[in-house]
Amino acid sequence: MTGEPSDPHSIEERDLDDFDSWTAQAALASLIDETLGSPEVIRLLARESLRTEVVREKLVANETLLAKIRTLQDQVMAEGDRGFRPRNRAVSAREVLWLLVAVLLGLAYLSLMTAAWDPLPVFLRIFAGLMVPCVLFATGALAVRKVTALREWINPDSMQFHEEQFGLGPRRSFAAREIILPEVRDVISAHRQLHFGTTLVFEQQYDLGEEDSSRIVPTAAAKRIRRVLERAGSGAVALGGQRGSGKTTAIRSMQRGLLHGSENPAPLVVVASAPATYDARDFVLHLHKLLCQAVLERIGQVLGPGTSWRWRTHQALRGLTDLVLSAALGWAIGGVLWNGKFTQFPVELWQTLAKVQFPDLLGPLWTNQPVGNRIALAAVAVLALRWVWKLLAAATGALLILLRRKSSEIPRALQAEARRQLLRIQYLLTYTTGWSGKLAVPAGGELGRTRTTQRAEQQLTHPEVVDEFRAFAQLTAEVLREEGITDRVVVAIDELDKIGEQDKAQQLVNDIKGIFGVPGCLYFVAVSDDAVLSFEQRGLAVRDAFDSAFSEVVRLESFTLDESRLWLAQRLPGVPEQFCYLAHCLSGGLPRDLRRTTIDMVDVTIEHYEPSLSTVTAILVCTDLGLKTSGFTAQARGLAQTPELAELWPKLLRIPDTREASALAELAAELHEDATPDLADPVNRLCLHSSAFVLFCATVLDVFTDALTQARLTPSLHELAVARRRLALDPHLAWATLTDFRKAHDLRLPAS
Template sequence: MSRRRPRPAWQVADFFALEREAEVYLAAVDACLAVPAVARRLGVRPQATAENARAAMLAEANVERAVAPCRDTQERFRALLERSERQRRRLDYLRDRTHPLTVALCGMTVLTLLVAVFLSWPAVLGAALALPLTGAVIWRHPVWRMHVLLNLREWALRPRVALLDRRTAWAAAAWSRDLQGNGVRPLTDRVVEALLGEDRDSLLLADNFHGLRSPRNPRYVVESLAARSLTRKIAQLESGGTIAVSGSRGAGKSTLLEACAGEAGFAVVVQAPATYSPYDFLLSLYVRTCENYLVHQGHVPPAFLRISPFRRVARRLLPALRKRLTVLAFGLSAGALVVLGLAAGVRSLTAQQWPTVRAGAVDLWRQAAGVVLDIWNGERVGAAVLVVVAGILLWSLRRWKQWRAIRMGARVTLVVAGVVLAVAAFVSLLVDDDVRALLREAAGKGSGKDFILLTVLLVGIVNLFTERPWEIRGRVLLTLRRRRRTAWILFTAGLALLFTMPLTLALAADPENPLRLAIVLTGLMLIKMATWSPANPVPRLVTACRDELYRLQTVQTASSAVTAGPPQLLTAQTTSLSTMPPNFPELVSDFRALLTEIAAEQHLQEQRVVIAIDEVDRLGSDTAALAFLGEIKAILGVPHVHYLISVAEDVGASFVRRGLPHRGVTDSSLDDIVHVPPCTLEESNEILERRASGLSEPFKALTHALSGGVPRDLIRYGLRLDEIEARTQFVELTDIAGQLILEELSDTLAGFRTLLGKQRWTARTGTILVAFRNAMDHLRPACPCGSTELRRALEHVAFHDLRGRLGEEAAAEVSDEARELLDEASAYALFSLTLLDVFGRGDFARRRDEAAARGPDGALELLGRARQELEVSPYSARHLIGSIRTAWQLPEGLTAGPAAAVPLPRGTDCPRHPRVPA
């Protein structure tokens, strides 16, 4: 039977049949509330506390919703829990009815038996006689017999109860995981969102800002339309070409180039110098290409600086010496073992065959020497003529193309000879009379064991010297390393067992075996000589790159000394030769030749070569950038090489309008261009979601509007959100947006005031600088409070009217440059005031939906476009900002009435935000 749980103090609904179920559910609720993503949202608003969330999760309706998806695991847990409680109650019943005297008697009996076993055999016999008598006495007494049976049943039930408890704990853990994953956690998110109230997206509750702190980390890079366009253009230019990547600074051109370079088989990424010299730039690119190719091929580029001659020699000699010492140690040890085993057989063969071989060699030597002496003494004129003709023919054959075929034939001959010698040594075993007699004797006895051992040995040899995978049971395929290990085990086991057989021992003891092994080794040496090649030969291009690095980065000097004159009067003459660095045309030619070979090698491997030249827009002006492209044009156009050059927007515009009205250097230098525009709001949301997961939509829209969709500024403003939250503990959109916008406006107006200070002013026009100073004094307190004085100060700058405040005569004294700066500052102030009106007020979600319903001008996307338009013209930007303010129903003029001067600055204390000093 199950016990009804009494109503606990935390007033959970009477929903669970057992109290243990309620405990598991409560633990799941606490675990879900402790999840960082949930705990971060608790406490940010007065009603959204952990106590309120816990109380809501323990309400009967929410308990029903949380448990409903996890019925199966709950039923399994409940069934095991009820069984466990029934068995435990039964165990308690047996334990309560067990007599202590019976337990003591049984324990003393077992102890007596153990002591008797460890003492002596007579004690064992005595215990063997005493125990049956004791058992008979206990069994005849009904009360004692009942207690003994109860004890036995209790001891038998204890392991079952322990097993049931373990299974119940596992079922409880499974139900708890199911609750946290499918029931409680989703409901907890909804409960917390309900407690946060309306406009909950206006809270800064991002999970982390790790991606914003690593702006160049490739794992956070989001593929854009420009990246896909560049990939398509590179694929279209199969034989290579030059593609310009155009865009404003911070648009992501460098990231795009690095991503394309990372996907290429071989890539070099260099930065254009701010004050460039074509020769220095090409020299740097040449050196970087050689170093990258050495690294790409697994070699270390040579180091020429800060290394003493002794260290250079040590770095070269020590690895080679270490390798040679290792080979020498193993070679001497292996050679000593082989010589020791074959010494007797070789001596026997030498004693038998050496006199005949020596006599034949001596006769051949004497005959050859006699012929040479006769030719030398002029006794064989015909032979002398043949020798001269043979010498001439030998010299004429120095470039004969068939030498390679002859060398190949010699190698084949050596291989065939080695194989013949190795096979002949094994065939000689079958020809030997003693061996044949042993085989007939073994065949007469007939043993399946020998066949099995031979099969194991054969399988090991086959798997040891083959490269194809070995299939086991038709499904499991061992890798090459595992197969090798298995083959060695089979080979070693088969060989060890094989030498335990009488036949094998008799064959191994044959006196001619050392001679056969010597023949086999001779054959293997011939095969090795024919197939030998240098280990890990250095590729030609690697050597060429290393030589080029020596030529480009060092000055080489060679000297020679000549001694002339009679011995009693010696004279010395010394000549030195120093290499000169290559000039620009030679450097271009050599670089193109080396890059052509690298590209051809990579093209055969179906890989791409990319040379990325970044930061060309750092040259300052489009004229300097175009001049730079004209200077480096000589290295472009290498087959199968893709040049990617980042340029500014004006250089890209020069390429786009080619031929209108005339053609420029971009027409002949560039094959295509990819424009990297600022991100749209959707792309900015994707970037921020990748780099700062959990950031809500209003904050994404705020950073997009301030950055204008430029990724670099987007990341910077995202970090500013984190910095403001950590510094001020603000989490509401109104507070953080006001703080961020006012700080940016203060810095921007300070920059404008510095530029305005360089203009010429008079006593009547100097009040403009005073107005800017007073406005900056209003912005300087670090507090987002939207007071009336602050708004009047911002409107004074945003709705700037030069003639209305200075008059016609005074306004005419302001220079055109100063007037343009004032218009730019006024437009930016109006943009900042618009952002404050959009993001710095409450109820953002409702106002956003209403503005979007009024037309396209109410879309949040237009705020980013307005920021982009400020870089084009302040007048077109004011027109767009006016449309946005109309869609959001914002005032289009001064709200506090006209003011001749900016009101006095705010005080230093902030009553609304006491944590932040004003």
């Protein structure tokens, strides 16, 4: 299977020996051809000047891709008619109206031909008869083009024969979208046009200021989250990784459906940020409130706008106002153009219409009228047709609402329950009931009695709040799945890793883990590296709140060199590879820092026209030196004044004024020469951190110069990004990494 698309309908004799293998290969070839023919892929191929045959050859030879298709075929065969079925898309009033218009056009032609048949000459009868199939075809084409539901009913899948033949069933579209399309994008990315040069130029910029970008880099963690969303029906998953590794981005991507990995509708995602100071009961109530709001929003999207009496009154008033304005406009236009008095226009118009007798329409309305009257009639006709359209749309919409009401009873019941729960959470309801009476007695006296009972709903305890949340979450998951709206609910708790004390974070997890384990609900929690470490130590004599709460951990790592290059290429198309390497090394591959570095790099182009690599590197490194020096000096001011600190101060103050790479390397050696391996001493630790950072900046300036050619862009430059990450872990390790890098690239070692 190379070059030309294969014909999946043809079976050779040798294919009968292993029919399963043939169906998998034929299904793969058919899906590849279909995906490569999509408009999105065609645009990507054109942008990269890549031939379709090259991509197709790579995909057909991909054994992993073939294995995924065979696995999907086995799943379809095992599931049969079971499994989740998405809710059918509701037919809109506009579609019904277009269907009605198409039918009326056909009937109008047939009625007109029947009424005018007798007086027609023979040749016109022949012409009118030949036009019947053309009119029927045109009206049918109009209905199919305008009514999506009718088009899907007539042709539910353009590859229906292939579904039966290839064993993919209703999951064919899923295979094309979630299995083939990502691989196509990966192949195109791997074969994308690379630009080299030491001048910062790019075509345009995308999504640099937006963290919620749809341009997702397919990292290993993103693929694993996609698999978790596809397979797991319930449970709790911890999202680990250092600050800035993209945990929040992953959660927001789940919320927007960008990491959704199945053919079913995107899950209902509720996102909450963990509080720094918390009350467990209030936090569960907050989750409950967010879940209610998400349910109301999703059901509102599925069922359409509400039909309360307020909504109907508002729509009626709008329609009445529009009708009055249309009538006034028609009167004004017709009164000015009509051959008669302005005030008599409605009467004369009615008299003209009364003279019309079918089928003689053109005589009274057009042929026998002066030009001004014709224009007035045309204007009034346009307004009248508009209102006929609006009235028909209103009538069909009301009919559809009546027809849908019975089928949407269960979702509306859940909607009402969500409103009730939301009201209960937001307010403490107070009910007052009572009675009073008065009895008059002789001599002007009165006897009276008043009794009042006040009932206030008691505040729920934490276990009761948890039970209420679990019950509503389970009800939501069951109803949404049964109604085909979505197959699961996802609750994501972000920023738990920002709680500074590990004990407090563990206590929060302990207090809220009672909400975990709801059938149909999947939980994602952003945790710190310490939590990941404790989870990875399970099986040892270590077991804490994180180990007992989470079923698995997905760790988000820093970008690799290729992932950083792809991230920049997506946002700065046409940017030279030298600047991609520079941004990766300065950020250490950390997604958040990579975004900041890229923004700073683009900002350089505002003040410098097409700056060189040396200029951009010098500006970015100088800025970084100034920021880090402020941190070093702030840390030094908090230390006790000692002779060692007094010797360190002048060296620290020289850092932001040093610009040359050689001078920075010498300064790094001076900072490092008096340091000892003891990290417990704060002054010594400051010496080690500052010296390693200054040496890193000197190395970046030495490497990223205008002499950095394409041949020198090797994967070994990734070691600079590794050194940048190690600066935050261990200055000794960072220093050793930098000295090894300088030795390997023939750079002068610091004399220390």
